[in-house]
Amino acid sequence: MDSVSLDPERDAGEAELIIDLSRPSPAALDAVGGKALNLGLLTTADFPVPPGFCLTTAGYRKAAPAEIDALAAQLDGRGSLDGARGLRDGAPGLTDADRNELARRGRELMAAAPVPPEVEAALRGAYAAMGGGPVAVRSSATAEDLPFASFAGQQDSFMDVSGADAVVAAVRQCWASLWTDRAVAYRTANGISHRGVGLAVVVQRMVQAATAGVLFTANPVTGTRTETVIDASSGPGQAVVSGAVNPDHFVLETASGRVLRQPPGRPPGLSGKQLRELASRGAAAQRLLGAPQDLEWVIDRAGKAWLTQSRPITTLYPLPDDDPFTGQTAADGGASGDARIYLCGTLLQGLTRPITPMGLSVLALMRGDSGPWNYVNPGLRMYVELTPLIRNKNGRKALLKTLPLADGRSAAVLPVLLADPRFSIISRSRHKAGGTGRTPRATTQSKRAGAAQSLGQFSALLPPMVRALLWPERELRRVQRYQDRLAATLVLPLPAYAATRLQHAEDLLASSINGLIQATLPAPSVGYLTLAAARRLLRGTAKPRELEAVLRGLPHNVTTMMDLELWQLAVSLGGDPEARRAFTELPPAELASRYHRGELPAPAQAGLRQFLSTYGHRAVAEIDLGMPRWFEEPDHILGMISNYLRVDDPEQAPDRQFTRASEHAEARISELVARAGARSRLRARLVSVCLRRTRQLAGLRELPKFCIVMVLAEMHRQLTAVGVELVKNGTIDDAGDVFFLDFTELRIGLRGADLKGIVSRRRRLYTSELRRRHIPRLLLSDGTDVEAAAGPGLSAGDQLTGTPASAGTASGKVRVIMDPVGAHLEPGEILVAPSTDPGWTPLFMTAGALVMEMGGVISHGAVVAREYGIPAVVGVAEATTRLRDGQDITVDGAAGTVRW
Template identity: 25%
Template sequence: MNALIASSHEAGFLPLTEIGGKASNLAWLSDNAFPVPAWSVLTVSAFRQQLRSEGIDAWIEQCIARIDSKDPASVADAASRIQDRILAMPLDAEIRVAIADVIAGREGVRFAVRSSVVDEDGDAASFAGQMDSQLYCLGQEAIEKAVLVVMASAFNERALIYRLHRGVSLEHIQAAVILQEMVDSDVAGVMFTAHPVTGSRRHALISGTWGCGEGIVSGLCVADEFTVELDGSTIDSTIQEKDTYLVMHDGGHGTVEREVEERRRLQPVLTTEQIIALRDLGKQVANLKRFPQDIEWALKDGELYLLQTRPVTSLPANTSVKAHPLVWDNSNIQESYCGVTTPLTFSFAQRAYTTVYTQTLRVLGVREEVIEAHRGMLENMLAFVRGRIYYNINNWYRGLLFLPSFSTNKEDLERMMGLQDPVDMIQDQTLTFIEKLKRLPQLLRALIRMLSGFRKMPLMVADFRQHFENTYQDFDRSTLHTRSPGELIRLARHLDKVLLDNWTTPIINDFYVMMSNGKLHRFLVKAGISDPGIIQNNLLSGEAEIESTEPTKMLLGMCDYLRERPSLRRLVVNGDNQDMLKRLRHADPNFHALCQEYIERYGDRVMGELKLESITLRQDPGFMFSVLRNFLSRDDLTLEALNNRESALRHETENTIFPQVEAALGRRQRRKFENVLQQCRSAIKHRENMRLARTRTFALYRDIFIEIGNQLAFYGNLDAPRDIFWLTVDELYAWNDGRAVQTDWKPLVAARQAEYQGYHDEEPPHHFITHDVPYLHNEYRYPHEQTIDEDASTLRGIGCYPGVVEGNIRLIFSPDDELNLNGQILCTVRTDPGWAPLFPTAGGLLVERGSTLSHSAVVARELGIPAVVGVPGLTAILKDGEAVRMDGAAGTIHRCASELSGEADDAA
């Protein structure tokens, strides 16, 4: 084998470093018997020998080294000087002989002379169009001159700038030169086996023009385009008016531009048969390469030729993929996991949902093999996008298929979860009679067990709460520091079994809430009650002994104690939160004991209470004293006043609506309506009461994980104790079991912290749809997005409790914000049960996210506070201190022209 030149067959045995990318790909095409015009390649050894022949190789490296990548002029200067030197050289004698051997016996055959740079046509950089090609070269002299031009073009300005832009080294540039028989084509062009515009990997894009393909590559000629399915027959053609084309120059060397005859200007350059044949060739290349290809082709006298192939180096997002649409929504769950959430919290919540809903299917009588078949659904009830937790709505709807009356349950679920954007991609199954018979036993089992659970709910709730209380009392927080990390993980797994594996009662009750609430709504609509949503809210207000309001009531009772002791009250009002608990121990042991009792009972009920990373009153009791100070600013805010306020609207609405239902539907239906109402009230009460158990369960796990973090930081596995929140539960369990795939956690934590830092500066929409992989080529946009009008005079949401309030807005997003409301209107993005102690001093409540059954709405009704939830763009539009007039019945907020002074005047 000649070291300076290789035939197409010989080239297949040479390394890429010797023949460059383009020749390597040509050798592959030839070896696989694709129709490639005959060719040979002058090797990189020939290129180096040419530069050494007059000793300019070292000089070129010096010129390259002096290039300033930030100075385009220095690139242009170096390129010009290097090319001039190369073109001024005679071609090495041995190379001339090698060329003569190639063209011997091929008189009249014209050649294309092209570069094949070592870095060219690779996976990362194609160098397409960066080096020169010489076409229609005839005879020894023309080919020799073309070889020098191509060698010099490896150093042209375009190629050097391309290298700098793509991060390819400028040092030791190596090039081979291809000599290929020229196809004097009738039609030529380029084919991408993956669509470069849509990104579809199932469609090829073929561009073709009359004459030589250089017309497309150079951009001189207009081309027809054909989008064709790789595995189908559909062709989408774009036929252009082709006014010019390139053909061989009359003088023989190079190309010349000619006008296209009028009859061919709008004629497609390819027939359907030719498009399919070309598509099939391209598909064969891509399938063998197992990678999308960029292929140059030519057609002569009905014969197709492949001139080169290279991997596609970039594709846009695949806009044609509409498979696997997934709907994500956090209208409801954002109450529990507000804002950016850490990996530990998400992984814990995801495991908990999987465990609990697996149990629920068992309770409904679903067979084990069916449960296993739906494992993918059960393990993906939740999603994690940009640090926020979302519901996978597709899987929630699929879960409803296990119950009878899918459409009714779907509507009820959407109402309970506050889904503003219901979707229909999961629909009830249309079954044959035989299929219905097969499914009937499962549906009957589910219905019977669910109805039985509804009837036994008071007893089930009592048993659930007692079981939790027993487990909770057995948990000794004070001795966690004495346990090893392995023992702590085993303790967490023990809680998995005794608590999470016995969590079906809250879920069955959630179904009870969903169905009874939906049934109640349909009753009101059937009775012709105007504004049924508002009336339903009013009827559900004023329920006594709801745990979510108990922390507030206990704090109000503590305020009554302080009001009877002026000096103690002054200490709480004027003192520093940081050392208040210590001062109270000496100032009033009885009140100190009350504070400690509150912390023990409700110390985990804080803003973001289900986020394991949240700081609770156990770590910082300051929030409790801020709320007490808030309450003490209102002497009219007492426990007695609150109790009297709770039931007034409820009784007034009952006295109005019960007779209307009876008049419309009859006495029997009225009794049924009252029974459904009582069921709904009871279910909501049970839900709110069991939520405290959920909060305290999370608190037990929080304490375990915090202690693991303390010890891992102590032993140097983490930089800080709270770095534990950047790991996942699965990673901790695997670490304990010997299944960990990474044990050096510090860089992992640092990487996650860096990624999540950017998430705090954005607010993804509450609802969006993704296709294929959620994290790839998807924009998280609200499909019904409307531009927020920051100058809007009136905003609209869902009215949850009536009352007209005029007052100034107080924007609060976290416990670190100013919490003193004193009659101002509390305005925020979302709430959870931990916000409840702030509500009594608010003149009204405005929440950007939420529904009529969301926690903020439930508590507002219990406390008798005018409230509007689900107001799009609320916190982006209203400014802190701005004056508004809100109507809790109509769900409207009117922006006042000027700021109000003093306390809000509740005109309700």
């Protein structure tokens, strides 16, 4: 059978077949794979590694039949119209069953392929040179033990292999294991090309183990970089790795070797000296390899410890001091300096996904660098430092009061931080004497200047707030005029060069944000202040949660108006047979493609164009400048129309539900005014004025963000046009690459610099972070996920508990949605999501209830749920994993429970 090289630029016939692990200069990754590369580095650095050799990927490539290349191309989606997507999600149209069938064929091809004579001869010769005897034969794939994907356990390894014939047979089995279902699925999930992967094989002398196990140089559960975790069991290490035994579990403080946790109630299987030696070896391996490591180790019968494997721990969340743009990790692993604590601000905004580098850069420019807060961006997410607040008496009081409103789960673990001596309160005298010594005087002065500036900006809001209180209708008209003026200022006269577009985008940011806040924030602020005043006036007369109903069906909310207009568009299209057929039969992506070609049925084409003229600047995760806007990719909106067309119960129609919510709010106001009147006519009058102002103005709370997103959308449009020019110049590969750069880098690119390498590194990091499911809400500077370190939350066997967010009870079937784009939600289903932002709200219109993993009572999803009148529970740990599609549950928004 003919053989083929999967890398046409490499001549496999000239490549080296055998490389000794002790060779002073380690071979390249694509020749020996991740496992062998790391073992070679450890060996040449004099770590105790069992002797052995590597059969390089050249052997696999010589043996691979020609059909393997075609099969891999199918899995990659090559030749399709969307090859890039194919690498990320698998070939378009391939189901899991299709992928598994291709994997099966790949295994069969490799298992049946003969070992080329020269490969077999080299393998037998190297084995004989070792002296024969029992060896370990282990797969070492090129897409293995990478910083972003470990591939742990995806390919096969064989222990205690004796004899040359058995070694050759084991090598063939290792080659075939490159095509196991799990390995193919893992590569697909991690966006790794199946055509580019190869497999080397490590052959090492077997160590007769008295004790063996695994070691993590950082705590894989909590993320703490200053701890070493060791699992150990008597006998070979495979038992620990495979989970066949319950190992002894140890946690050590790495720097001191102090044992923090060990098996209770029985003598430990490792002595303190052995534990410290292993921890020291692990720390040294981490320093050599440049990242926290997951090591396998063996202690032989003579008591000597050997390292048999080392791979990076790929699941750790990045440290706050890691550079999000280069991917470089903090030099000290977060182990030095004063402990610091950070809160994830993007989670509070309803975002679990990472933010593009340009998006982070723009958010930083919007904040400025003179404010009182310190921000970091680990994992391409925005975190704000809370250390000064926690170490200040008044700051603690403020956190204890406000954090439960923003995120109940973070508030639940706050006491753990307050009790931590590393975050003890700093007295005023100590602070004056120098505090922690971390903040330079210039920085402190800058932050004080920023605080003074913020106070000045707040003072400027007071006159318009008074106007809004006294003349609300006039304020509503003024706000609308401002919105119209803002839209006019965004327009760039054409024609325009790329440099002009870039400058216009940057100028928009600098010129509009402050004025925008001054124009749009006063009115909604008054709306919520009058609600607070009414709550105070009704103290002893009404429970605080009774006032939630006043916020239902609020007028003047641009997001609600958007959702209702989308519903009306769906209603109109439902009356057109051709449009209804298109929206009920075609997927959103095909509908979007037809819209861009002008081929939707006429009512749909015109109606969608009109809707997008007003709301096309919005997006899912819209605070990220890099996210596609609906005017570019309307798939989400088209999917929502399809969902709305499934509503066949008139009582579930969103407009009717909104009307009922408004009527309920008015009825509640009348009831509360009557109750206040029982105490005094003046109190009744004041309560009435306050609640009427709330109804008139609180709905404008979405307007500041709506206008900010208008600015971001125009910046996005201009930067995309810049990207088109840079593609023509050969500076980048795709127009969307501009969102993985910043303004300074784009200027350099316009002068002809090649930015492809920078973009490629950042896209790889971004793609890796997109796959991350768990985001630490509270993160310490040493990498500790505070919630994980505090232990599991309280949940009964048939109940999950969270924060009550919107009163009411609803029963229905679960629909878990991780991304609203293309989501399908039947009317009355319970929406279960990690978090939400305004891009999710069209789903709220037909949801029976909302369950979110993130958030508190003032988070976006909670506020919108109250306004729409649907029960909601937020801050529910593991909701998207514990609940499953189709499961019948009951959501009690007042008790904060989800039962089944």
